[in-house]
Amino acid sequence: MDGVGGAAGAVNGRAWSFLVTSDERQFQGNAGYEDVVEESYSYDSTVGNHRRVGLGDLVVVRNGREALGVGYVGALEVVPNKEKIRSRCPRCGSTGFKERTTEEPRYRCSPCGNVFNQPRAETIQVTAYRAHYGRSWQPLEGCLDKAQLADLSLSRSDQQSIKAMDRVRTLAAVAAFGVRLPPQGHVAETTHRLPLQLPGGRRRTTAAVRRGQDAFRRALVHQYGMICAVTGPAPAEVLEAAHLRPFATTEQHRIEEGLLLRADIHSLLDSGLLTISRELRVRVAPTLLGYGAYSALEGMPLHIPADAPLNRSVVEEHYATTTATW
Template sequence: MTGAQGAAWSFLVAGDERQFQGNAGYEDYVEESYSYDSTVGNHLRVAEGDLVVVRSGQEALGVGYVEVLDVLPDQKKTRSRCPHCASTGFKERTTQRPRFRCSPCSNTFEEPEVETISVTAYRAHYGGTWQPLEGCLDKAVLAELSLSKSDQQSIKAMDRVRTLAAVEARGIRLPQQSCASGRHRPSELPGGRMRTSAAVRRGQNAFRRALVRRFGMVCAVTGPAPAEVLEAAHLRPFAATERHRLEEGIMLRSDIHRLFDSGLLTFTPELVVKVAPSIAAHAAYGALDGIVLTVPDGIELDRVVIAAHYEATVSTW
């Protein structure tokens, strides 16, 4: 992975940390662009070509390069303030009265003071280089990579070299940075449907997320792969146990997963790949026979379950 030139940032998307009642909100299209304005810290420092990690309050959602940065001056923004200290850092309470409580001054009140201000609005587009992270980098790792210790900043400076290394170590392959600079982005943001992760489509979100954190975006057989083709595989059929045990889980590319479930590919207890003779003539799959699974240090797999699958599978060949 290349791209050591330029800055790096983490962008906080909509959530509790970005929804203080003093802020009317921003239009975030997580996979495409990030919107902010001149009231946000570091707004003048973000530039085309910068690396961005889009984060929620708990983890990284994805990564990309800023391809185009739209600047829209003289935009009107409605902002609410605490009537006691003029802070915008207050939240609405759902079960208590008065409705609002201000964090900076601890006062409570029923209605804020409302003002309209003129701001410069910005929209950073990165959709052409977007790579899903799906929690590969959790909150603790992001904090280690950040150059700021504040949890409240919407735009936080990151250590670019270390962030790129952390992303690459988890199997993410970004496009060349030169491919991102000056890329044309549509003036109208996409409506209708958005691309979603395979985890949502297959209905085993928690299991997939846990395996992504263990293995990264890496197929244990073929190596790093796009998130869209990686699947959370059970080493023992889920229907037999209806349990999601991490020791019985592994990340596999979708075609490898199908071969594994179909009894055409298996692993020895020593974690060596074995391919059925019936598909060995296919060069792409025959070449996999004999390779050792990629499993990070410290990650344990249930060798008993693997041995059972191996014995049951090869007996049919």
């Protein structure tokens, strides 16, 4: 796209939630947008608030259930006079219809109740936009659910794909879940050539998709945020769901028997080189005391809230079993 701007010097701004392409975004007769969840968000001048999004704004990307990630707008592309096909109900002319996946005819118009297989198409001129936030993107993976997002929103409407958020409260909520955004001065994208075409809806790695499909890990993320219980806030890419009782033995995923741990800490726990005391403090095997990064963890309290649902008897069991080998 043309008209690319950078966010250099933009340290303040508004906050928005962006609804990504999904069943929830089938309105106004759109054929869809080329959303790339971890990189950019596409919209046009038929979308509410399209003029208000600006460089340096905070954005929370969401689907219909939860927040997927957060970042700052580092570049904003604008293309005027672009043709777009918009579909309407053949009876009342409304764009407020949805596709039905299990019934025929294929479409049903919400305003007039008409059902039909072929909408009436029209070509309109729009201004196209693409907001880039990939350089500051931090996964949230459900830390904030639909109700929590609604509480942070400045709009009560469920129909807007771009909704105004309370910036201060949103930043505080994200930080409370251990998510650390880079300084805004480092997210400008003017020095990077932005691609003219981006593959819609793809993630950076298949590993990110696998993480998101892990129900046990998702439950722990929602409970504790992006915080390693031993070392503190950490990138989502290195956080793993750890069982204090081996899953191979119990074959059960229990939140009260799990912790979110950095990948290396998880390996040490599973290898019997690190455990948690009855007082919820870190204990490190004597064989690791020559490694400064790990010996420094000895005696440190866990980074979990006082009311965490951790099963203390399971913690004591793991401690006794592990330290017996030291």
